[in-house]
Amino acid sequence: MTSSGKKEKEVVKSELSAVVGRISLTTDNWRSEHTMDEYICITGHWIDANWKLHKKIIWFKDLMPPFDGISIADEVALCLREWGIDNKIFSITLDNASYNDVMVNSLKQRLSINRSLLCDGALFQVRCCSHILNLIVKAGLKVADETIWKVRNGIKYLKKSVSRVKNFYDIAEKSYQLNKSKKLRLDVSVRWNSTFLMLDHAIYYKSVLEHWGRRDVAFKNFVLSEEEWEKVQILHRFLKVFYDVTCKFSGSKYPTSNLYFRGVWKVYSHLMNEMKGPPSFLSEMIGKMKEKFDKYWREYSLVLCCATVMDPRYKLRYLDYCYKNVYGTTNRLGVVSDTLNNLYDEYERQATFAPPMTSVSCSANNYLYETNDDSSDQEYEDFLKSRSSQSEKTELAQYLHEGNLAIRTEIDILDYWKKASGQFSILASMARDILAIPISTVASESTFSIGKKLISPWRSSLKPNTIQALICLEDWTRTGDAYEL
Structure with a gap:
């Protein structure tokens, strides 16, 4: 070097x-x-x-x-x-x-x-998580309708000729007022999201592709009927949920670990909703994807569940809601809670604590109570007991006891914990390390x-x-x- x-x-x-x-x-x-x-x-x-x-x-x-x-x-x-x-x-x-x-x-x-x-x-x-999503969707696309084959090979045909593809974009811009900077795309076998983008761009150029089919005899084998275009639209809408979640998981300029559980839950809910009454051409595909989902995400990652709790919009209540809907029980919530407490205990042991209250100050407090028989003393003692009880709670317990932020609230999670580190110094250290975990x-x-x-x-x-x-x-x-x- x-x-x-x-x-x-x-x-x-x-x-x-x-x-x-x-x-x-x-x-x-x-x-x-x-x-x-x-x-x-x-x-x-x-x-x-x-x-x-x-x-x-x-x-x-x-x-x-x-x-x-x-x-x-x-x-x-x-x-x-x-x-x-x-x-x-x-x-x-x-x-x-x-x-x-x-x-x-x-x-x-x-x-x-x-x-x-x-x-x-x-x-x-x-x-x-992005790799797991890739495996799930690829399993479904293996049995996808031949309509995808027609889209793929039609684009491949256009791209084979420089003059042909140039004419295609000229028509798109001049006759259909489309922005030709958005190019036709071919998918690759190892990345399912490239298939989504291929369909997305094909839909954008639908009118131009139909026009090309009327003027190019060799392209007629790749022209889609209205029924087939409807299938493309349905498949595009179905895959968009997976694409959006994959983009969230794949981010590297912001924390992603706190997004894991919500992303998994979104995928699960989407699959379950689609299974209730899918279009016939999607039913086999969705079945294959559900099988893969159950294989890879039957057990949710413990540390990434903990990361979800570190998001003040979710905490344990969101996991509670999801577990009830997926499994009909909250038994798994206890495992997450135990893991959180064990992890917090390790951070607490490593932390530097302020020295405890001295015996002199305790004596002074006792002396004030014992030498004053005013009726307000009992109220003051009750106040001290409540404050003492609150201070005995761990930072984790206090954080979980507070209400969740509104789930639609846009937050900068690092800024949240930066501000909360004064109140929750130990928990903030734990959150800092958990939120740094990339999930792809x-x-x-x-x-x-x-x-x-x-x-x-x-x-x-x-x-x-x-x-x-x-x-x-x-x-x-x-x-x-x-x-x-």
């Missing part, structure tokens, strides 16, 4: 050492199609003392085979030791690759040696998009060390990595 790279690395290392709370990680692997080299990216996420959200790439490196769970755990452990943060980790967010479970178990054993994991590591692993691996995956541009057919001879230095330096010197919401 160059001298400027080493200098920037020291800056990031200084930032990490100054983190007041804990750091959460996202990690993912990627293989370059041009060099076939395997790379790992590890990104750190934290909220600083000024309640700003940060993310930094802390590891981008080529991997040597075997690419199994133990080897990945070795790489992550090496990364944490090199940065000196192995005692500051809260969680790690991963996709559903089978080797990740092995990796997590191995990593938990290593981190448990210095007892740095909270709740004995029970909250350590977070599964990428998008932060690490987006780095691979840069990697694809960097390792092109014309630059496929760059050494892995050079790739590592370029990607890390670009991330470390980027402005605006801290987001004040």
Whole structure:
């Protein structure tokens, strides 16, 4: 690494050492199609003392085979030791690759040696919610109507010819007054949301596509009837809920962990409502998606349920409502409540407390009561008892006892906790760490998009060390990595 790279690395290392709370990680692997080299990216996420959200790439490196769970755990452990943060980790967010479970178990054993994991590591692993949504919708799209096939191949036909697609956009702009900056899109097999966007843009150009079908004989096989366009509209409306939730989950410039439970609940409610009377062509699709939903979200993530409680609009009451509607019982609420209390106890033990009231001041209070027989003394004593009872409640209990904010209230959750930290200093520390947990691996995956541009057919001879230095330096010197919401 160059001298400027080493200098920037020291800056990031200084930032990490100054983190007041804990750091959460996202990690993912990627293989370059041009060099076939395997790379790992590890990104750190934290909220600083000024309640700003940060993310930094802390590891981008080529991997040597075997690419199994133990080897990945070795790489992550090496990364944490090199940065000196192995005692500051809260969680790690991963996709559903089978080797990740092995990796997590191995990593938990290593981190448990210095007892740095909270709740004995029970909250350590977070599964990428965007990836789970992707699996659910893809399962449904496998049995989707052939109408999607016609849309896809019609767009593919238009895009095959530069002059053809240019004429298409000229007609859209001049004859139909459409904004041609919104382009036709093709979907890709690994991203279902690209299918939603393909349909979304096709609907936008519906009139132009119909016009093209009247003038191009070769395009007639891809022309949709009114009935088929109606199916596209229905499918588009059905998928939009999943698309909106995925966009929320995939955010990296704002906290997402508090949005998890509401997003899952929105998806569940949407599926249940659609199952009551779906259009016939959607019934099999919805059934497949419900099966996948039950498989992956039968048990809601405990730490992300705790994150929902840290949102003052939801707290435990929202979970109570959702559990009753999904399961007909609130038994699961007790598990969340116990986890919250255990986690709070750990933060409370680590906190620095003010010294207790001295015996002299207690004596003075007693003396005032004993030497004064005024009738108002009893009322004053009752007042002191009520205040004492209130002060004996934990910050968590006091916070939960307060009413929820209106659920439609738009809040800056970091600003809320920044202001509440004076009243709830311990709970605010706990909220800071929980809210820094990303619920998708998008932060690490987006780095691979840069990697694809960097390792092109014309630059496929760059050494892995050079790739590592370029990607890390670009991330470390980027402005605006801290987001004040």
